[in-house]
Amino acid sequence: MHILKRMQEAPIFTFEIPEKRDGREVYDFIKSCPPLDLNSRYAYFLLCDHFSKTSMICRDISNEEEVVGFIGGYRKPTEPETLFVWQIAVSEKCRGHKLSHMMLERLIGVNDPTPVEKVEATYTPSNMASYNFFTRFAESKSARVDTSDYLSAEDLSGGGSNHEAEKKIIISFDKQ
Numbered sequence: 001m002h003i004l005k006r007m008q009e010a011p012i013f014t015f016e017i018p019e020k021r022d023g024r025e026v027y028d029f030i031k032s033c034p035p036l037d038l039n040s041r042y043a044y045f046l047l048c049d050h051f052s053k054t055s056m057i058c059r060d061i062s063n064e065e066e067v068v069g070f071i072g073g074y075r076k077p078t079e080p081e082t083l084f085v086w087q088i089a090v091s092e093k094c095r096g097h098k099l100s101h102m103m104l105e106r107l108i109g110v111n112d113p114t115p116v117e118k119v120e121a122t123y124t125p126s127n128m129a130s131y132n133f134f135t136r137f138a139e140s141k142s143a144r145v146d147t148s149d150y151l152s153a154e155d156l157s158g159g160g161s162n163h164e165a166e167k168k169i170i171i172s173f174d175k176q
């Protein structure tokens, strides 16, 4: 009986492209994942609708289909071979189990409209989990990593709120 209960409680994760209706849950999920910037509900509805093929939602179906992971991304309009990861997050209780790695791996396997040759993202220098995640992912794929400045703190701060600078990271799978 004890074993049966434990088996029933074991998380079962699903990885799917989001649908428009997921926008609201994604908004609530991102809200629970600091230090990510929270964008408007409208933005998450658009992401889940128009950019669904380059985004990924992960649910724990053993726990009322709770959202436990999300990647919001898009192919850069002028470089369709580049997948831009706008936001990536996993719920606190599920971190450290490679869920982010699995979500991104699935997304780079999508060859629509062309194979993914690069993953691009930005990160705040104080967010070591973010930087380590991307560099570790690159390492696991024997990919090259380039980092550079992207937006300054001045660019992003104003109206009484401060924001750290954002650095850009590019992961290139062509092993140049």
Ligand SMILES: CC(C)(COP(=O)(O)OP(=O)(O)OC[C@H]1O[C@@H](n2cnc3c(N)ncnc32)[C@H](O)[C@@H]1OP(=O)(O)O)[C@@H](O)C(=O)NCCC(=O)NCCS
Binding pocket: 033, 034, 035, 036, 086, 087, 088, 089, 090, 091, 094, 095, 096, 097, 098, 099, 100, 101, 102, 121, 122, 123, 127, 128, 129, 130, 132, 133, 134, 136, 137
């Ligand atoms: C960053 C984040 C998405 C990682 O998710 P995750 O599913 O726990 O990551 P993984 O289990 O796939 O970890 C892969 C690698 O990332 C690195 N990493 C993950 N969490 C880390 C942490 N807290 N500190 C340092 N490194 C970390 C490790 O190098 C790890 O590889 P290893 O286990 O072989 O050492 C998650 O911590 C998160 O949602 N954070 C809050 C939101 C956020 O900051 N998102 C990133 C903004 S771009």
